[in-house]
Amino acid sequence: MIEILNAAELVKARESGALVAEILQTLKSRCAVGTNLLDIDRWTRAMIEEAGAQSCYVDYEPSFGRGPFGHYVCTSVNDAVLHGMPHDYALADGDLLTLDLAVLKNGLAADSAISFLVGDARPAESVAMISATERALRAGIAAAGPGARIGDISSAIGTVLSEAGYPVNAEFGGHGIGSTMHQDPHVSNSGRPGRGYQLRPGLLLALEPWVMADTAELVTDADGWTLRSATGCRTAHSEHTIAITEDGAEVLTLPTKA
Structure with a gap:
């Protein structure tokens, strides 16, 4: 399903997006x-409920997970990159943490992820990897607009990641979003320009470049959700x-503030 939002729905989507951004920064x-x-x-649950919104994750049960997810935010640490299930772990100095959050408010969803380092340690390779995903995200956004195609976005993202020296996994990527969290079209993190669905005003997309330092292969934790690098290398996601x-x-x- 691909949804095209009208002006009134876009106003509501902005509210959802602002809430997601505020929660992640908090x-x-x-x-x-x-x-x-x-x-x-x-903390995430409390902020979502206080805002009168709903989590997109608690009851989320797709074919690739062992659901329902049962938590309010994805917390992926170091070699975990996607769908990190919160568990009893205390963050250490220098940990690379990715928070991925999707919230539904007034019938429309928004989805965002940030990667950052915890504490004072700043491993250079981790800093570079986070920067690469952020640059790729900016490139993907710059390639998006009415008349452009999904392949234009995928190509822009993949070019930045590949030129930075990272293998690109095309299995999990961006997606359409609207009244539900995951919709068509799929937005791969690698692709050819001029291909795929043509973008129209009112379309919402969640773009999400992610990389692993030295592999494109994922492994799944015993929890059935958390995806990690097959080599144990660090990862980042924006x-x-x-x-x-x-x-x-x-x-x-x-x-609104960093």
């Missing part, structure tokens, strides 16, 4: 050495929800 500010992943999940407009793309999950 969580980032609270994360420190010793913070438990389960506390992050509890994501925004965007709306295609008459003259380009509007980022709905952009934080």
Whole structure:
């Protein structure tokens, strides 16, 4: 299913996007050495409920997971990159943490992810990897607009990641979003320009470049959800929800403060 939003629905989508951005930035500010992943999940639940919104994850049960997910935010640490299930783990100095959050408010969803380092340690390779996903995300957004095609976005993202030296996994990527979290079209993190679905004003997309330092192969934890690098290398993931407009793309999950 591909949804095209009208002007009134876009207003509601902006509200959802602003909420997701606010929650992620609040969580980032609270994360420190010793913070438990389960506390992050509890904080997320409280903020979602206080805003009168709903989690897109708690009852999420797709074919690739062992669902329902049962938590309010994905917490992926170091070699975990996608669908990290919160568990009893206290963050350590230098951990690379990815928070991925999707929320439904007033009938419309928004989805975003941030990767950052915990504590004072700043391993150069981790800093470079996070930067590469952020640059790829900006490139994908710049390639989006009315008349462009999905392949234009995929190519822009994949070019940045590949030129930075990272293998690209095309199995999991971006997606359409609207009244539900995951919709068509799929937005691969690698592709050929000029191919695929043509973008129209009112279309919402979640773009999400992610990489693993030295492999494109994933393995799944025993929890049935958490996806890790097959080699144990570190990973990073950046994501925004965007709306295609008459003259380009509007980022709905952009934080008002860093």
